[in-house]
Amino acid sequence: MASPKERAAKAGGLAVALREALGKRGGLWFGWSGETRPNAPAEPKVVRSGKVMYALQDLDPEDQRAHYAGYANGTLWPLCHYRLGALSFRRTDWEGYRRVNAHFARALLPLLKPDDIVWVHDYHFILLAAELRKLGFEGRIGYFHHIPWPTPEVFLSLPSHAALVRDLAQYDLVGLQTENDVRALLTYLSTEARAWIAPGGVVGLNERRFRVAAYPIGIDADAFVKDAAASVGSEEEERLQSSLAGRVLAVGVDRLDYSKGLPNKFAAFGELLNHYPQHRSRVTMMQIAPLSRGEVAEYRALRRELEELGGAINGEYAEFDWVPLRYLNRPFPRATLAAIYRASKLGLVTPLRDGMNLVAKEYVAAQDPDDPGVLILSRFAGAADELTGALLVNPYDVEGMAETFDAGLTMSREERRERWGANMIKVQTNTIHNWCERFIADLSQIADHFAEAPEPGR
Known part of the structure; x- marks a missing residue:
């Protein structure tokens, strides 16, 4: 899952590694096209190159502003970097962020097969799994958070923290950069969300099971x-x-x-x-x-x-x-x-x-x-x-x-x-190749982690 154009242009090694992984396996690269226009079409532009299909989605200008400049980079970015003085939260931006994630899910679903693995990248699309689940997709979905995950004391400053984590639970595997990030998220889940935590980072929340683990990213x-x-x-x-x-x-x-x-x-x-x-x-x-x-x-x-x-x-x-x-x-x-x-x-x-x-x-x-x-x-x-x-x-x-x-x-x-x-x-x-293979392998075998996790009280 590609994030917006600015990050894709900068990522370099990440983009190369993901393209290489898709090139070997075959698959779909889906993300924002970098273009905005009023009444943007609901269907993405699809181009095939070898084993990889690229699907690029245009956005309405106001949706893009609320989603990208508003909630993603005006709210989540400063929050995750501990810059609360720079944090700006507006409910209209939060609604726009939800709207774009729902729009992307509707555009992506017709391109998916029931047994596909979906890997979502970064804070722009935290809600995507929840939106795909609402539409009936039951396949494995993983998420990787490239930026820091804040401590519970900082994360609670976000007015929408409970709703954000409730939707995060719709992933099967949540990858973070460091063990400190993992501890921060698991502490929030256990103390604030009242989730149960099993060994290996398996979490139970609202009838959902998902795993949280560290996958420090590398380079080529x-x-x-x-x-x-x-x-x-x-x-x-x-x-x-x-x-x-x-x-x-x-x-x-x-x-x-x-x-x-x-x-x-x-x-x-x-x-x-x-x-x-x-x-x-x-x-x-x-x-x-x-x-x-x-x-x-x-x-x-x-x-x-x-x-x-x-x-x-x-x-x-x-x-x-x-x-x-x-x-x-x-x-x-x-x-x-x-x-x-x-x-x-x-x-x-x-x-x-x-x-x-x-x-x-x-x-x-x-x-x-x-x-x-x-x-x-x-x-x-x-x-x-x-x-x-x-x-x-x-x-x-x-x-x-x-x-x-x-x-x-x-x-x-x-x-x-x-x-x-x-x-x-x-x-x-x-390396970035090891990182990519490790995450995909763990997501592919996520049922084994769930089976090994004891129920609360056992």
Whole structure:
């Protein structure tokens, strides 16, 4: 199940892995077309390519606004990223979110066979299983939540929390990024929804059984390793090295979003130059931050804030032959990113909250095994659970981050290799292909998990 156009365009490795899985098995890829028009047709546009059928659904402009900009990204996104001050809840948006999920279910049902497996991706379509069940579909349906799942105290701030979870129970398997996310959801289910929880994450709620489990997502590690190795001696790599003039590079790659902690990262780099003057004119920070959701006022304000912060840092510390901070607002192809990662001695991944953050894994995969860089990673990114070789930081502690930047820049090659090796094992053993196969296998065999779960009181 594809989510909206913006995420699909960005996902890259996820889209490739899902297409590969469908290409091997055959199947249907269904989602929003990215187009809006009044009185959009009820039937999706269907195109077949090999074993895969693509079905793309147009939306009414107001439905799309209420669903996507309204409830999905104005309510659920800030809620799941613990930004309650940015949360906006309107009942009309909630109704629009329900309406679009119901519309998608009606469009999808005629394309399904009774024994099909349906895999729904992300917070835009949490209600889809419930809508399919209302229409009579009894097959297996799984859901994967790519962003964090909030603790019960935060989740209760959502006026529609009970209805949302009641419909979530219509899935057979709910996948989350980390064990912390699983604990958060299961705690809510047991304390607030009065569900019973069996070993293995099997849940009983309102005559329904479903399973909640962690499936930390990976990357296409081999492809990233190859792209990074191929970048050595390339024209792009030579241009990059020439522009650095022998200086060390620190890199951050994040979508322009308030959850990524970019102002704190900029401030920490300024703090590094202020309190560790030995790094002045010797290190350059590059922040790649493709624009997103430009129609939202908070995102426009964030862009202005970063431009001002970047300008202030460069104004204070730049030399006639050195610009400390390079701030780029456009995306780059994967091969170019691999070249930049490989050339960087610091990978700066410091979100305030993130479901996983695949940039951290991409950075690890792109490194030169003989002389790897150091991953600086927020403890609030899901990747921190796996990448134990990273230097963990609290992104709210600007001075602490600057101190850790200095530690990474002065770390010995021996320690860098040891830390990178520990991270690379995790990246290579938990790829996006393994993740995809594991989820589908568990969803296919979900009846076995239910059979093994004891009834309450036994």
